Amino acid sequence: MRNSDIKELRPGTPTTTLAPGIESGVGRVVVLWSYIEAVLKATIFNLLGVGSREGRHAVREPRIKDSVLLIKTLLEINNIEIKGNLEKLATGLDDLAAMRNSLVHGVWIVIDGVTYLQVTTGKWTPPGHKGKVSRKINPQGSIISIEDLALLVEAMELSAGAVEGLGHRVFDALQASPRKSLKLIPVFDLHRSRSLEKSKPPHQSSPA
Numbered sequence: 727m728r729n730s731d732i733k734e735l736r737p738g739t740p741t742t743t744l745a746p747g748i749e750s751g752v753g754r755v756v757v758l759w760s761y762i763e764a765v766l767k768a769t770i771f772n773l774l775g776v777g778s779r780e781g782r783h784a785v786r787e788p789r790i791k792d793s794v795l796l797i798k799t800l801l802e803i804n805n806i807e808i809k810g811n812l813e814k815l816a817t818g819l820d821d822l823a824a825m826r827n828s829l830v831h832g833v834w835i836v837i838d839g840v841t842y843l844q845v846t847t848g849k850w851t852p853p854g855h856k857g858k859v860s861r862k863i864n865p866q867g868s869i870i871s872i873e874d875l876a877l878l879v880e881a882m883e884l885s886a887g888a889v890e891g892l893g894h895r896v897f898d899a900l901q902a903s904p905r906k907s908l909k910l911i912p913v914f915d916l917h918r919s920r921s922l923e924k925s926k927p928p929h930q931s932s933p934a
Contacts, residue, residue: 734852734853734864734865734866734867736837738835738836738837738842738844738867739835739836739837740833740834740835741834741835741836741841742834744834744841745872747872747875748870748872748875751872751875751876751878751879752829752875754875754879754882755825755826755829755875755878755879755882756826756829756830758879758882758883758885758886759822759823759826759882761886762790762819762882762885762886762889763790763793765886765889765890765892765893766790766793766794766797766889766893767781767785767787767793768893768911768912769797769892769893769896769897770785770793770796770797770800771785771911772896772897772900772910772911773797773800773801773804773896773900774800777911778911789820789823790816790819790820790822790823791816791817791819791820791823792816794812794815794816794819795812795813795816797812797892797896798812798813798816801896804900804903806896806899806900806903808892808895808896808899809895810888810891810892810895812892815885815888815889815892818881818885819885819889822878822881822882822885825878826882828843828845828868829843829870831845831847832844832845832846833846835867837867840869841869842867842868842869843867843868843869843870844865844866844867845861845865845866845867845868846861846862846865846866847861847862848860848861849861850864850866852864852866897910897912
């Protein structure tokens with residue numbers, strides 16, 4: 727996104743009409759994010775040795791970055807070593823979380839025929855300002871292009887694959903540990919399955 731596409735907004739008219747590419751991009755971001763959260767939850771529950779029901783009641787839902795760091799701590803407690811830089815993964819997911827939250831919680835408004843995503847939470851530095859100001863007082867507006875969303879979706883696809891890989895490595899390590907008698911939650915393969923489905927030839931009906 728170009729800096730020229732980010733500005734301090736004056737009042738505009740909220741809209742629910744967006745370009746089809748924008749709507750589908752936002753939807754893909756939402757779906758990928760819920761998938762990432764689900765895989766991280768399953769991984770945490772496995773490390774704690776609890777089922778999904780127990781885990782949903784007993785474990786709070788931390789920020790996405792804290793979920794990864796919790797997994798890192800639980801791995802250390804269980805003396806399990808796996809490949810991968812979890813701190814780097816946590817930081818990357820934290821950056822994606824900020825973008826995802828803006829898309830989900832922001833409001834799309836129209837000013838002079840131009841559609842902006844308006845964000846009114848947190849602080850930012852508007853163009854021409856030296857210090858940070860509250861977005862509640864000075865809303866931030868961004869022009870979101872289809873190209874911007876495509877890059878975000880691509881980053882989330884890569885992160886979903888990294889999180890899924892982490893979940894599988896933890897699952898395999900637990901199965902090989904003295905705790906293998908515990909009933910583990912299978913880590914999802916939805917991300918991988920979608921890629922496999924794309925590679926399959928189109929279904930052909932049998933001749934009558």
